[in-house]
Amino acid sequence: MEKLYSVFFSPTDTTRGVLDFLVAGMQKAAEDVDLTSYQNKDLQKDFTAEDTVLIGVPSYAGRVPETFVQRFKENIKGNNTPAVIVITFGNRAYEDTLIELKDLAQANGFNVIAAAAVVTQHSIVPQFGAGRPDEQDKAELAEFAVQAKNKLASQNTAAITVSGNRPYKQAMASAMAPVLAEDKCIGCGTCVIACPTGAIDKSSFECEKAKCISCLRCIKVCPMNCRYVPEEILAKLKAHLAPLCASRKDNEFFI
Template sequence: MKLYEICFSPTGGTKKAADILANEIGENVLFVDLTDRKNKFSDILLAEDDVAVIAVPSYGGRVPKPAVRRIAAIKGNGARAVLVCVYGNRAYEDTLVELQDTAKRSGFRNISAVAAVAEHSIARRYASGRPDEQDRAQLVEFTRKIQSKLSDENDTEPTVPGNHPYKKRSGSGMVPKASKHCIKCGLCAEKCPVLAIDKDNPKKVNRSACISCMRCVSICPQSARKISHIMLAAVNVMLKNVCSERKNCELYL
């Protein structure tokens, strides 16, 4: 048996949650980076006795489009999957059911699912520092139940919340811009999951390609990529009521 962690995590929050689960399930985890657009995902073939932790963030209550396409290219071949969606303490809506459908179409057997909370990638004051020790304890305890299900070869699929059809996608409109501190090192363009930033001129961004994942903001060594202060303030106000109260991980077996 091989253990895979298949993860779309532009700013690291989703990976933190996925790491907890994968490292508790087993050792020698094979990491598949769904944000790496250079990966040839169609070459990734799992075996029936393999296990995969498949983790994505929730963007507006949906799985990010690039993640859907890249998971769809992977050949699950009956491998068992633990599904993880991570959200910024607002709501994950149809993300988990869409991930379940996507993984199933790729040949995975979905045996459990988790909705976990991580620091909001745009309004970072919400769920700051999460997943924290309380989240870790909850996920570690749940992993024991996953391991038991794996040992029993119980392949029943969990019932997860969500709607068919899924909610309509809506762009956040949050496209980071380069400030005067940009030194044109090209790191943001190189690491952009969707090739939205011009490698020769990082101030030039393809707004229709940008998925507002905030990777460019999080990795810029000069802190030179930012969102409009006015738009960021508006988002913080909009999320205040729905994000202020702590939400715990939701677990499905």
């Protein structure tokens, strides 16, 4: 590979962390193309057949985040560029996320030569998948990185088959816009800058529910911990996820 790039959408930095781990395993420095930021929504990047690109997203209810789909489809182009795609999911299921990401990448000129579905801590209910990726996960990821590197070195560009269904499952609208605790807010504006969809008003710091994708980035970056998901909403989500997330889910690799 001439150059290695890491293209990602990672509001809580979990997916980015997995990609960074794979980059280290491939033993080559990578240039980041971060599509998380609202400021980067129009970022354009073209790749050549000599480049290699890692493409990573979290699974949102079994689908690729629509925010990423829009930015990637319009602005990120390959030219028969080898790609390794990675999706992360919070110990529930990733359903059609991986096949949707593969289709999206191929439609934009990328040749997907390897793929991974990686279990991570759940972004909204962290008790599910707590501590993952753990040491066992990291060992599996390290082996996958070596396999992907060797496949690229052998110039084996054979296409792969991944799990998922077409048509994709119906995308589910989110209703978990974080609430602002005004008595704690110092008006620093960190959340305004960080929000991937520009959903937070720069004057009132309130979140516009219609734009919110429930990524919880504003909660993660707030220095005063003044944003939260209402407990009654969290309780319902926990009850729904408990039977689905009770058992340890496995990572899946395709190469």
